[in-house]
Amino acid sequence: VTVSDLTEAELVARIQSRLPPAPDWLIVGIGDDAAVVEPARGRLEVLTVDSVVEGVHFDRRFTPPGAIGHRALAVNLSDLAAMGAQPRLALLSLALPATLACGDFDELVGGLTALATRERLTVVGGNLTRSPGPLVVDVTVAGTVKRRQALTRGGARPGDGIFVTGTIGAAAAGLQMLRAARPELQGNGQRCAADEQDAAGVQRCIHRYLYAQPRIRIGLLLARNRAATACMDLSDGLADGVRRVAEASGVGILLDADRLPIDPGARRWFDACGADPVVEALSGGDDYELVFASRPKLLGRLRAVTAHGGVPVTRVGVCTPEPGLLVRRGRESAGTTIPLPLGFSHFR
Amino acid sequence: VTVSDLTEAELVARIQSRLPPAPDWLIVGIGDDAAVVEPARGRLEVLTVDSVVEGVHFDRRFTPPGAIGHRALAVNLSDLAAMGAQPRLALLSLALPATLACGDFDELVGGLTALATRERLTVVGGNLTRSPGPLVVDVTVAGTVKRRQALTRGGARPGDGIFVTGTIGAAAAGLQMLRAARPELQGNGQRCAADEQDAAGVQRCIHRYLYAQPRIRIGLLLARNRAATACMDLSDGLADGVRRVAEASGVGILLDADRLPIDPGARRWFDACGADPVVEALSGGDDYELVFASRPKLLGRLRAVTAHGGVPVTRVGVCTPEPGLLVRRGRESAGTTIPLPLGFSHFR
Numbered sequence: 001v002t003v004s005d006l007t008e009a010e011l012v013a014r015i016q017s018r019l020p021p022a023p024d025w026l027i028v029g030i031g032d033d034a035a036v037v038e039p040a041r042g043r044l045e046v047l048t049v050d051s052v053v054e055g056v057h058f059d060r061r062f063t064p065p066g067a068i069g070h071r072a073l074a075v076n077l078s079d080l081a082a083m084g085a086q087p088r089l090a091l092l093s094l095a096l097p098a099t100l101a102c103g104d105f106d107e108l109v110g111g112l113t114a115l116a117t118r119e120r121l122t123v124v125g126g127n128l129t130r131s132p133g134p135l136v137v138d139v140t141v142a143g144t145v146k147r148r149q150a151l152t153r154g155g156a157r158p159g160d161g162i163f164v165t166g167t168i169g170a171a172a173a174g175l176q177m178l179r180a181a182r183p184e185l186q187g188n189g190q191r192c193a194a195d196e197q198d199a200a201g202v203q204r205c206i207h208r209y210l211y212a213q214p215r216i217r218i219g220l221l222l223a224r225n226r227a228a229t230a231c232m233d234l235s236d237g238l239a240d241g242v243r244r245v246a247e248a249s250g251v252g253i254l255l256d257a258d259r260l261p262i263d264p265g266a267r268r269w270f271d272a273c274g275a276d277p278v279v280e281a282l283s284g285g286d287d288y289e290l291v292f293a294s295r296p297k298l299l300g301r302l303r304a305v306t307a308h309g310g311v312p313v314t315r316v317g318v319c320t321p322e323p324g325l326l327v328r329r330g331r332e333s334a335g336t337t338i339p340l341p342l343g344f345s346h347f348r
Numbered sequence: 349v350t351v352s353d354l355t356e357a358e359l360v361a362r363i364q365s366r367l368p369p370a371p372d373w374l375i376v377g378i379g380d381d382a383a384v385v386e387p388a389r390g391r392l393e394v395l396t397v398d399s400v401v402e403g404v405h406f407d408r409r410f411t412p413p414g415a416i417g418h419r420a421l422a423v424n425l426s427d428l429a430a431m432g433a434q435p436r437l438a439l440l441s442l443a444l445p446a447t448l449a450c451g452d453f454d455e456l457v458g459g460l461t462a463l464a465t466r467e468r469l470t471v472v473g474g475n476l477t478r479s480p481g482p483l484v485v486d487v488t489v490a491g492t493v494k495r496r497q498a499l500t501r502g503g504a505r506p507g508d509g510i511f512v513t514g515t516i517g518a519a520a521a522g523l524q525m526l527r528a529a530r531p532e533l534q535g536n537g538q539r540c541a542a543d544e545q546d547a548a549g550v551q552r553c554i555h556r557y558l559y560a561q562p563r564i565r566i567g568l569l570l571a572r573n574r575a576a577t578a579c580m581d582l583s584d585g586l587a588d589g590v591r592r593v594a595e596a597s598g599v600g601i602l603l604d605a606d607r608l609p610i611d612p613g614a615r616r617w618f619d620a621c622g623a624d625p626v627v628e629a630l631s632g633g634d635d636y637e638l639v640f641a642s643r644p645k646l647l648g649r650l651r652a653v654t655a656h657g658g659v660p661v662t663r664v665g666v667c668t669p670e671p672g673l674l675v676r677r678g679r680e681s682a683g684t685t686i687p688l689p690l691g692f693s694h695f696r
Contacts, residue, residue: 027498028431028498032500032501032502032580032596033396033428034395034431034433035394035396036394036395036493037393037394037395039387039388039391039392040387044385045385045387046382046384047382047437047472047473047488048382048383048439048475049440049441049473049474049486050441051486053443053477053480056480057477079381080382082381082382083381085382089395093397093398093486095399095401095404127397129399130404131401131482132402133403133481134479136486138397138399138441140395150376152380153379153380153381231381232381
């Protein structure tokens with residue numbers, strides 16, 4: 001049974017059956033021309049849209065449908081986290097190939113609604129259409145933030161430290177591991193075998209690629225405590241994130257390669273593949289961690305945040321007055337600096 | 349030059365160059381992880397998302413890029429109009445084939461931003477990705493409405509009149525005319541030649557298909573004057589609209605075929621093709637008119653609305669206590685009734 005055997009109303013009903021009861025502020029929900037909501041009192045609204053496209057952001061041959069749904073929402077929640085916003089609602093727009101099995105549709109929706117429920121986010125509406133090509137999941141989310149607490153990319157100043165939440169590199173390694181397990185999908189390189197690695201590290205990297213957790217909690221705490229001067233999420237990798245914070249803030253950034261919190265399983269994988277773990281971890285995307293800047297005098301606030309943020313925070317560099325993005329490798333005294341590698345880009 | 353020759357930042361800059369200056373309420377606009385906006389004071393928010401997919405909602409072989417951009421926004425504004433909402437902001441999510449010419453990209457964006465500017469709607473953010481398949485334009489819009497003024501599909505009662513704005517059938521005829529002009533695209537039927545028709549009628553139908561105008565103004569007036577008991581837009585045709593209003597309101601609806609405001613050019617076209625103009629006009633979509641219900645005692649208010657709505661309004665039927673959707677053909681005394689034809693459906 002595929003989605004083309006069901007009516008649009010039946011597909012919508014399958015989505016609705018996975019949603020928790022509607023909150024009071026939802027005045028008109030799914031089923032009318034548009035949703036009507038009561039705005040959150042005394043707060044600003046934070047809005048973003050992001051899509052995941054089959055063949056670009058995921059490969060259905062090794063990405064379970066639940067992970068596709070999870071990712072489609074996670075990329076958006078990660079943007080809210082980077083602004084310090086509390087998630088509130090989502091609209092889903094799905095373009096479905098006629099051949100999509102109903103079970104896969106249910107799992108996809110289930111992956112998305114499970115994350116939505118966990119983060120107390122309400123699906124208020126959406127749109128279903130068929131796709132003559134790839135599966136496309138487009139999600140719009142809205143969150144709220146208090147006035148003057150929104151975190152932007154543009155507030156870092158020379159002397160601010162650069163910090164990263166959690167670990168990096170695991171999602172990129174996880175994707176390579178999934179590909180390596182399917183030799184028919186491999187292009188050049190990445191011919192390592194995952195079974196030469198530690199099983200726990202492999203499993204962690206793959207799970208990280210498939211089910212990355214947006215850093216909502218620490219984003220909220222950074223905003224509420226005004227502990228960060230700039231913030232952004234790492235959807236396209238740390239190199240890309242650092243570059244954008246530097247551009248928006250008008251500073252340079254010097255990273256210290258030795259301090260990067262590279263996932264140990266990912267490091268082992270990249271080493272075994274003959275790749276440079278630092279370059280791979282800097283340029284690999286999909287970790288959905290946050291990079292943020294914080295002033296030395298905010299250290300007390302930052303400690304309070306990290307004590308309750310639920311994720312480690314590592315200082316990985318510093319903002320410099322002179323423009324430029326550099327990575328220092330080796331000990332501080334004897335090390336060399338190299339230009340920052342590029343992150344992932346969809347276009348040129 | 350195609351979009352794959354440009355960076356994402358360059359493509360975003362091309363969009364931004366077509367946008368008017370940002371309003372005061374936009375606190376963080378395009379270029380950060382998310383947009384931050386000040387909610388409209390004392391009003392409810394109305395949110396909807398809709399996408400147009402190449403090969404499903406438009407055919408690039410005879411739809412100019414500007415019309416694709418126009419349509420992607422118009423379908424959403426039409427949903428806001430049906431709720432009686434004032435448009436406020438939009439988020440754009442574009443999935444672009446690598447072969448899309450930059451000039452076509454600019455025209456697409458131009459078609460969308462021209463309509464946005466005309467309706468004083470602000471583009472606050474979005475997302476660009478490449479597509480390995482069709483061009484997909486996904487637009488989310490937010491508008492505002494005063495408490496207790498939102499129009500839903502669910503308020504019609506037996507005895508209420510059913511009204512339609514403007515004319516119907518022109519967009520469906522326009523699409524057939526565009527296809528007929530390209531014999532290589534024709535499937536079965538629709539082999540009429542447009543040049544047998546009156547030139548003005550043909551031009552009007554084609555323009556209507558390509559650049560349908562969402563009925564924002566009359567939607568707002570119906571809401572403000574509480575002149576309608578239910579309302580919905582005709583994206584999937586009048587038959588579909590009437591069916592959904594009837595379902596949501598728990599009434600039956602009897603339409604009068606002789607009163608349907610079928611565009612005269614469309615009627616001539618359907619006649620020449622040997623098709624039944626009533627069935628075609630009822631089931632054809634893309635007109636983006638509104639269908640609404642209004643109570644006899646609201647007639648005074650309705651007259652005030654139609655005097656300033658900028659579009660004719662026609663009474664086409666009545667809500668009945670017994671369920672069922674019927675169309676009466678011929679004179680009231682001697683006519684026959686037939687079941688309502690189905691509207692367009694993406695799925696089964």
